[in-house]
Amino acid sequence: MTWWRRADWLTRSGLACLAVLVLVSVVGTVFGIGGDPDAMVGPRLAPPGVDYPLGTDELGRSMLPRLFEGIGTTLLLSTLAVLVTAVLATLLGVAAGYRGGWLGEVVLRLVEVLYSFPTIVLAILVAAVVGPGRTATMCSIVLITIPLMTRVVRAAAVTVSERDYVTSAVISGARWPRILVRHLLPSLSGTIAVQGTYALSVGILVEGGLSFLGFGVQPPQSSLGALIQQGSTYLLAAPWLVVAPGIVLVVAILAINVFGDGLRDGLEPREARSLV
Amino acid sequence: MRLFSWWLRRALSAVLTLFLVSVLIFAASRWMPGGFAEVVLGPFASPEQKAEVAAKYGLDESVFVQYWLWLGTALTGDFGISMISGEPVTTEFGLRLPVTAQLALFGVAAAVLIGVPLGVLTAVRAGGRRGGAALGRLVSGLGVSVPEFVLGSIVVFLFSRYALGLTVGGYVPFGQDPAGNLQSMVLPAAVLSVFVIAVAARTTRDAVLNVLVEPYITASIARGESPGFIVARHVLRNASIPVITVLSTITAYLLGGAVIIEYLFNLPGIGTYLVQAVGRRDYAVVQAGVLLAAVVFIVLNMLTDAAAGVLDPRFGAAAKGRKR
Amino acid sequence: MTPLLHIDDLVVDYASGGRTVRALDGAALTVQRGETVGIVGESGSGKSTLGSAIGGLLPGAASVTGGAVRVDGDDVNTLRPKQLRALRRGRLGYIFQEPIGSLDPTMRVGRQVELALRGRGTRADVTAHLARVQLADPDRVARSYPHQLSGGMAQRVAIAMAMAGEPEILIADEPTAALDSQIREEVLGVIFSLAAEAGTTILWLSHDLPAVAKRCSRVVVMYGGRVVESGAASAVLDSPRHPYTAALVRAVPGAAADGARLSSIPGQPPVLTGSAQGCAFAPRCPDALGPCSADRPPLVSVAERDVLCHLAEATVGAGR
Numbered sequence: 001m002t003w004w005r006r007a008d009w010l011t012r013s014g015l016a017c018l019a020v021l022v023l024v025s026v027v028g029t030v031f032g033i034g035g036d037p038d039a040m041v042g043p044r045l046a047p048p049g050v051d052y053p054l055g056t057d058e059l060g061r062s063m064l065p066r067l068f069e070g071i072g073t074t075l076l077l078s079t080l081a082v083l084v085t086a087v088l089a090t091l092l093g094v095a096a097g098y099r100g101g102w103l104g105e106v107v108l109r110l111v112e113v114l115y116s117f118p119t120i121v122l123a124i125l126v127a128a129v130v131g132p133g134r135t136a137t138m139c140s141i142v143l144i145t146i147p148l149m150t151r152v153v154r155a156a157a158v159t160v161s162e163r164d165y166v167t168s169a170v171i172s173g174a175r176w177p178r179i180l181v182r183h184l185l186p187s188l189s190g191t192i193a194v195q196g197t198y199a200l201s202v203g204i205l206v207e208g209g210l211s212f213l214g215f216g217v218q219p220p221q222s223s224l225g226a227l228i229q230q231g232s233t234y235l236l237a238a239p240w241l242v243v244a245p246g247i248v249l250v251v252a253i254l255a256i257n258v259f260g261d262g263l264r265d266g267l268e269p270r271e272a273r274s275l276v
Numbered sequence: 277m278r279l280f281s282w283w284l285r286r287a288l289s290a291v292l293t294l295f296l297v298s299v300l301i302f303a304a305s306r307w308m309p310g311g312f313a314e315v316v317l318g319p320f321a322s323p324e325q326k327a328e329v330a331a332k333y334g335l336d337e338s339v340f341v342q343y344w345l346w347l348g349t350a351l352t353g354d355f356g357i358s359m360i361s362g363e364p365v366t367t368e369f370g371l372r373l374p375v376t377a378q379l380a381l382f383g384v385a386a387a388v389l390i391g392v393p394l395g396v397l398t399a400v401r402a403g404g405r406r407g408g409a410a411l412g413r414l415v416s417g418l419g420v421s422v423p424e425f426v427l428g429s430i431v432v433f434l435f436s437r438y439a440l441g442l443t444v445g446g447y448v449p450f451g452q453d454p455a456g457n458l459q460s461m462v463l464p465a466a467v468l469s470v471f472v473i474a475v476a477a478r479t480t481r482d483a484v485l486n487v488l489v490e491p492y493i494t495a496s497i498a499r500g501e502s503p504g505f506i507v508a509r510h511v512l513r514n515a516s517i518p519v520i521t522v523l524s525t526i527t528a529y530l531l532g533g534a535v536i537i538e539y540l541f542n543l544p545g546i547g548t549y550l551v552q553a554v555g556r557r558d559y560a561v562v563q564a565g566v567l568l569a570a571v572v573f574i575v576l577n578m579l580t581d582a583a584a585g586v587l588d589p590r591f592g593a594a595a596k597g598r599k600r
Numbered sequence: 601m602t603p604l605l606h607i608d609d610l611v612v613d614y615a616s617g618g619r620t621v622r623a624l625d626g627a628a629l630t631v632q633r634g635e636t637v638g639i640v641g642e643s644g645s646g647k648s649t650l651g652s653a654i655g656g657l658l659p660g661a662a663s664v665t666g667g668a669v670r671v672d673g674d675d676v677n678t679l680r681p682k683q684l685r686a687l688r689r690g691r692l693g694y695i696f697q698e699p700i701g702s703l704d705p706t707m708r709v710g711r712q713v714e715l716a717l718r719g720r721g722t723r724a725d726v727t728a729h730l731a732r733v734q735l736a737d738p739d740r741v742a743r744s745y746p747h748q749l750s751g752g753m754a755q756r757v758a759i760a761m762a763m764a765g766e767p768e769i770l771i772a773d774e775p776t777a778a779l780d781s782q783i784r785e786e787v788l789g790v791i792f793s794l795a796a797e798a799g800t801t802i803l804w805l806s807h808d809l810p811a812v813a814k815r816c817s818r819v820v821v822m823y824g825g826r827v828v829e830s831g832a833a834s835a836v837l838d839s840p841r842h843p844y845t846a847a848l849v850r851a852v853p854g855a856a857a858d859g860a861r862l863s864s865i866p867g868q869p870p871v872l873t874g875s876a877q878g879c880a881f882a883p884r885c886p887d888a889l890g891p892c893s894a895d896r897p898p899l900v901s902v903a904e905r906d907v908l909c910h911l912a913e914a915t916v917g918a919g920r
Contacts, residue, residue, distance in 0.1 A: 008410050010410040010413055010414055109289075109292065112574075113293055113297055115573065116297050116569070116573045117570065118569045119529065121535070121547070121554075124535075124550075124551055125301075128304075128308045131309070208423050209424070209535075213536065225425075232425075242429050242433075246429065250421055253421040254417055254418060254421035257417045261413055262413075270485060270489060272485070273493065275503035275507070
C-alpha cells in the first residue's frame with residue numbers, strides 16, 4: 001500500500017467521503033433515524049424543518065429516512081454489479097490478452113457488440129426484457145461497464161504477458177491457472193482496482209439515469225435516482241426533494257472519481273514536466 | 277497491400293459485429309414480455325383479435341423467419357414501417373434526426389473548442405505549480421461527476437422559476453424560426469456540454485501529460501524551443517490519438533440520442549423516440565434505431581483508426597504488421 | 601578569463617513520495633573552452649543530474665537547493681525563461697541516451713533537422729547536416745520517420761541536430777549506452793570530430809572509465825553527488841588518487857593482468873537523503889579512517905589533479 005502514503009489530500013478526502021456516506025446510510029437505516037421511510041407521517045411537500053429535516057414528499061413521507069435508504073440501495077446495487085463486472089472483465093480480459101487466439105477474438109467481438117449499443121438505450125432494453133427494477137438496474141450496469149473494463153484489462157494483460165517472468169514461468173512448464181494466479185493477477189490488480197473504481201462511478205450514474213427515466217428502481221423502494229425522479233415532478237413547488245439526493249449523488253460520484261484518479265496516479269506515478 | 281488487407285479484415289469484422297448486433301437486438305425485442313398486439317389492443321383483447329394483428333404484421337411467423345425477412349429488407353435500406361404510426365421507419369427517424377444532430381453538433385463543438393484546449397492548458401501548466409494539481413483534478417472531476425439529470429434539473433428549475441429569458445422545454449425547428457430554435461436549444465446544449473467538455477478535457481490532459489514526459493520533449497526543451505512551439509509542433513500531434521478516439525466516442529454517444537437531455541427538455545429527438553418505441557413494442561423502430569446507432573459507432577471507429585494511421589506513422593506500421 | 605562552465609557547490613534534491621533524495625551534494629566543476637571532459641560515475645552518482653542542471657533541464661520534482669551553475673558567467677538558475685531558451689539555443693547542445701525516443705515519432709527526420717536549424721536551413725542544408733554525421737543515404741534518412749531508423753542512425757541524426765547550432769558546450773549523456781557495441785566507436789568518432797571542427801567543448805557522461813579516458817583530455821569521477829576526482833585523463837587512469845577511482849580502475853577488465861581476478865567494489869552506492877556527513881564512499885572504502893565518515897573531505901590539489909579525499913590530504917601533508 002505504498003501508493004496510499006503518496007496519496008494527496010484530495011484522494012484521501014474522496015475515500016473519507018465514501019466512508020461517511022456508507023456509514024450514514026447504514027447507521028441511519030439500522031437505527032431508523034428520522035422514522036420509517038415508507039410511513040406517510042406528515043403534511044405533503046413540507047419544506048425542510050425541525051420535524052422533517054429534509055422535508056416531506058408528495059405522499060407526506062419524511063425524506064431523511066428515504067435518503068438513508070436511497071444511498072444504501074444505490075451504493076449496494078452499483079457495488080454488487082461492479083463486483084460482477086470486475087470478475088467477468090478480469091476473466092475475459094486475461095483470456096483475450098494472455099491466451100489470445102480464437103478466444104481473444106470472441107471476447108473482442110463481444111466487447112465491440114456491447115459498445116455498439118447506445119448506453120441508455122441498452123439499459124432501457126434490459127429493463128424492457130427483464131422488467132424495470134433492481135435486477136434490470138444491476139444487469140444494465142454490468143452490461144455497460146463490462147466492455148469498458150475488459151478492454152483495459154486486456155491491454156494490460158497483453159503487456160504483462162510479454163514480461164520476462166511470465167515467459168520464464170511458461171517455459172518452466174507452469175500451467176495457466178497457476179500463471180494467472182501467481183503472475184498475472186498480482187500485476188493486474190492495480191489496473192483492476194482503478195478500473196473497478198471508475199466502473200463504480202459509471203454504475204451509480206447508470207442507476208441514477210435509469211431510475212430517473214423510470215426504468216430503474218421502482219417506488220416505493222427508494223434509490224438516489226428514484227428519489228430525484230419522484231422529486232423532479234414537483235421541481236418548482238418543492239425543489240428540496242431533488243436537492244438532497246442530487247447533492248449526495250454528485251458527492252458520491254465525485255468522491256469515487258477523485259479517489260480513482262488518486263489511485264491511478266499513486267500506482268503509476270507520473271512526473272509532471274514543465275516546458276519552461 | 278498489407279494495409280489493404282488490414283482494412284479488409286477491419287471491414288469484415290465490422291460486418292460481423294453488425295450482424296451480431298442485429299441478432300441481439302432482434303432477439304431482445306421479441307424477448308420483451310407483452311408483445312406488440314397487447315400494446316395496441318390493450319389488456320382485454322380476445323385471442324382472435326391478437327392473432328389478427330399478429331398476422332397483419334407477420335408476427336405469427338417463427339422468429340427465425342421474421343428475422344430472415346427483416347434482415348433481407350434491411351440490407352436494401354428498407355427498415356419497414358413503424359407499427360404505431362404506419363409511416364416508414366426511415367421517415368420517422370428523418371423527422372427526429374435534426375434535433376439529435378443539432379445537439380450532437382453543439383456537444384462535439386464544445387468538446388473540441390473548449391474541452392481539448394482546456395485539457396492541453398491544464399496539462400502544460402501542471403508542471404509549473406505543485407499545489408494546483410489537486411485543485412485541477414477536483415474541477416475536472418466535478419465536470420464528469422454531475423449527472424445530466426441533476427445539472428439539467430437545476431437548470432430547468434432556475435430558468436423556469438426566474439424567467440431568465442431562455443425557453444425551457446419544447447422544440448422549434450431551425451427552418452421555421454432560427455432565433456427561436458437557438459433559444460430553445462441553448463440550455464439543453466449547455467447542460468450536455470458540461471459533461472462532454474469535462475470528458476474531452478480529462479482525456480486530453482492525460483494524453484498531453486503522457487507526451488510531456490517523452491524524451492523527445494526533453495530534447496526539444498534542450499534545443500531551446502519555446503513552450504508554445506513545443507506544444508504546437510510536437511505535443512498536439514503526438515497526443516492526438518486518444519483525443520480523437522474520445523471525440524469519436526462522444527460523437528457516437530450523442531448521435532445515439534441524448535435520452536436524458538431530450539426527456540428533460542422535452543425535445544423530439546432520436547433518443548426519446550427509441551425509448552418510446554421500446555415501451556410500445558414498435559419492433560421495427562427499435563431494431564432499426566439500434567442497428568443504425570451501431571453503424572454510426574462502427575463507422576466512427578474506422579474513421580478514428582484511419583485518422584490514427586495518418587497522425588502517427590508507427591500506428592500505420594503496426595496496422596500493417598498485424599496481418600502476420 | 602571567465603571559465604566556460606563553472607559549477608559551484610551545486611546541491612540538487614528530488615522530492616519523491618514525500619521523501620527527499622539528494623542527487624547532487626555539493627558538486628563542483630570548472631571547464632575551460634575547448635576541453636573534452638569525460639564525467640564518469642555509476643548510475644545514481646548524479647552525473648545525469650549534473651548534465652541536466654547545466655541547461656536548466658531538471659525535471660519538475662528536482663530543485664536546486666544550493667550552489668550555482670554558470671555558463672560563461674551567467675547563473676543558469678536565475679535566468680528568465682527567455683534568456684534560458686537563448687542559452688540552450690545558442691550555446692548548448694544535448695545528446696541523450698535513447699536515440700529513437702529523442703526524436704519526435706510523428707515527424708519526418710528531415711523536418712526535425714530543419715526545425716533544429718531554426719528555419720534557416722534549406723533542403724540542401726538538411727542533407728548536408730545529415731551527411732556530416734556520416735549517414736550513408738542522407739536523403740533517404742531525411743524522408744524517414746524515426747521508427748524506421750536503426751539506433752545508430754537515429755543517434756547520428758540527434759548529433760546532427762545538436763550540432764546544427766554549433767554549440768559552445770555539447771553535453772552527451774551516455775550517447776552510446778543504447779547502441780550495439782560495433783557502432784559505438786563510429787558514433788563517438790562522429791561526435792568528437794564534429795565538436796573539434798566547431799570548437800565545441802564536450803562533456804561526455806559515461807560509466808565507462810577507460811572509454812572516456814581514451815578520447816577525453818580530462819576525466820571527472822563522480823560519487824554520491826560530488827566530484828571526487830578530476831584531472832588529466834592519462835594521469836587519473838594510470839595513478840588514481842581517490843580510492844573510488846582506484847577501485848573503478850581495478851574493476852576494468854582490460855586493466856587486469858592475465859589470470860588476475862577482476863575486483864568488484866563491495867557494497868552499494870549511497871542514496872542520500874540530505875547532506876552526507878563524511879565522505880560518501882567511506883562505508884565501501886578499503887582504506888577508510890576515522891575522519892572519513894565524520895567530516896566532509898576537503899578539495900585537495902595533488903599530482904596535477906583535484907581530489908576529494910581525506911587520505912589524499914594526508915599524502916599532501918606527508919609530502920610537505
